[in-house]
Amino acid sequence: MAETTFERVKGIIVEHLDVDKEAVTLDASVKDDLGADSLDVVDLILQFEDEFGVEIADEEAEKISTVGDIVNYIENNL
């Protein structure tokens, strides 16, 4: 299950940030390691919300730093 969520998150990140699959690890920082700026992060949140049918509140979104944070949040709120 964890891997499925991670793989789906990875796919969205690869598509939207145009980064290599290998770079998208659970520990990778979305901004520092994957090169997202603040607008990219908002855009990604919208994509995750669409993909998983969850709502990520702004105050929760602000806490997200790594790919692992995203995967955990989604799994806990599905």
Next chain:
Amino acid sequence: MTKNRVVITGLGVITPIGNNVSTFWNHLISGKSGVGQITAFDTTDFPVRIAAEVTDFDPLNYIEKKEARKMDRNVQFAVAAAQQAIKDAGLELNQIDPERFGVYIGSGIGGLNTYEEQFKVLLNRGPRRVSPFTIPMMITNMAAGQVSIRFGAKGPNSTSVTACASGTHCIGDAFRLLKYGDADVMLAGGTEATITPFAFAGFSSMGALSTQNDNPTKASRPFDRERDGFVMGEGAGVLVLETLDHALKRGANIIAEIAGYGMTADAYHLTSPDPTGDGPARSMKKAYEEAGLNATDVDYINAHGTSTQLNEKYETLAIKRAFGEHAYQLAVSSNKSMIGHLLGAAGGVEAVATALTLKHQIIPPTINYENPDPDCDLDYVPNEARKACVRTAISNSLGFGGHNASILLKAYEEVSQ
């Protein structure tokens, strides 16, 4: 105060008849129409179903995927045309002073594709779903912004938003910045991508567009008596302008000189031209006067020539006001007969065509000219390109709101006349 001479050293275009300068020019002088049925959206309920679309444009030939996604189509066109122009000019970006390298690229409407798409999201899914890129993709200045970011141009940077005169105003304003020493090199021109449902609904409601849906290649017929409205085009035209000193120092290939600029307002009506032709007449006159030339020195006018009844009637009158009897000696033609009306990009693409006219000494034709109109009795270079001695040419752009802009280009000579 020293005034610099200003020259054109690079050209770039994305147009309905070619996505590079040589294809565009070859099609322009062979009289090829770029007009066809609209493929960009479903036209079922629309009274107008034709346009001059840019085809086979892949933004990924110019822009990385991640960045291309954040650019409206009009910005992608501008970046592509700017990249072509830089290459054509042989500009080595690491060898010029970035703080004296500027951008002046305009658009009449800006990111309408983005606006329409995201407005639908707002209505259908609510405000939280609207993309964070909506505003930066939509705003009309973003072509100039993105071009500066991509090419490291830290000098003067701005946008003119004057409807169909935007491109010519940008080139004229960039010319003045160079002339008065604010920059060494400027990327200048216009871009537009408004083949969208909202634009077609609005322009159709005005009755501005040709309804010759069954005969698209014949629909744009500037100066012909049967003209019934303009055909929407899209694309971009960007030129590298630089001071003559800067161009000579780096051994650049000089395509032509830009020597005059005029801008005026009709102060008459929101869309109709002033029936006296006074505004564009003064604009053309200012352009040749700034160049230190007389009316009789001008050989060719790249007309605004939209294919609307009013424009050609009054642009013809304006030419007669500005040139007197010489109006009957000079040649006039409209690129819009082939590429349609590119709105804010028109002045950019038509300046490229005017520079190429001086370079190749060939005047592109006005195609679809079949029925003489007594109100339009000048030499419109009907249907066939013409070899001619063209030393001096003016390009006109006239915009809704009564904006008139004219630039004067001339063949480059070492000693200024």
